[in-house]
Amino acid sequence: MDDIDPKLYLETRLGLPEDLRFLVEKYPRDSWAGHRNVHGMASMWLQRHDMFRELGGILTGSIADYREGRTDARGFAQFFGPRLNFFLGQLDGHHNIEDHHYFPIFARVETRLKRGFDILDADHHLIHDALEMNAQTANAFLQALTGDTDAQHYAADAYADQNSRLVAMLARHLDDEEDLIIPLILDKGDRELGGY
Numbered sequence: 349m350d351d352i353d354p355k356l357y358l359e360t361r362l363g364l365p366e367d368l369r370f371l372v373e374k375y376p377r378d379s380w381a382g383h384r385n386v387h388g389m390a391s392m393w394l395q396r397h398d399m400f401r402e403l404g405g406i407l408t409g410s411i412a413d414y415r416e417g418r419t420d421a422r423g424f425a426q427f428f429g430p431r432l433n434f435f436l437g438q439l440d441g442h443h444n445i446e447d448h449h450y451f452p453i454f455a456r457v458e459t460r461l462k463r464g465f466d467i468l469d470a471d472h473h474l475i476h477d478a479l480e481m482n483a484q485t486a487n488a489f490l491q492a493l494t495g496d497t498d499a500q501h502y503a504a505d506a507y508a509d510q511n512s513r514l515v516a517m518l519a520r521h522l523d524d525e526e527d528l529i530i531p532l533i534l535d536k537g538d539r540e541l542g543g544y
Contacts, residue, residue, distance in 0.1 A: 364528060371531035371535055385536075389538045390534060390538075399438070400442075405515075410428050411428075415501075421494075440476065446525075450541075454532060457536055461532065482507075486510075488503050
């Protein structure tokens with residue numbers, strides 16, 4: 349992450365730099381659904397990302413429901429725990445496959461995007477740290493549910509802050525990753541990129 353321009357850090361950037369947007373300008377988002385190469389790898393990528401967005405929203409909503417008194421501690425814990433574990437595990441696994449398999453292939457196929465894959469890799473390190481912090485504050489929160497009301501509220505607030513940070517980071521990362529990868533898949537096709 350030391351080699352990444354501070355303007356491109358995940359929590360401060362507003363999108364990919366212009367020099368990395370040449371394929372998304374050729375294949376804008378509104379053209380993806382109708383493109384002949386959208387099936388297969390591109391479709392899988394978009395579905396996984398939509399799942400992460402949906403789960404992040406579900407977790408955020410469940411915390412809001414608990415904090416607003418629409419869910420009791422026991423009901424919240426039963427709903428929240430398994431979904432959080434699934435979300436964190438799937439996200440970590442997805443990033444490992446990208447870092448160790450897909451990103452190196454993609455960067456070799458389109459060398460002009462290598463810096464973009466370095467940015468996404470740096471994102472993954474930051475997200476991984478946020479996942480660990482998220483898990484720690486979630487565990488503290490779940491443990492506090494058996495304590496007094498003040499401890500529950502404090503732990504809920506701490507977790508809500510961590511969750512908001514992770515979901516915001518993830519939203520920026522997923523959008524930027526899609527803007528880099530989906531147009532590349534559309535341009536090159538699955539076969540050239542080592543898919544299907």
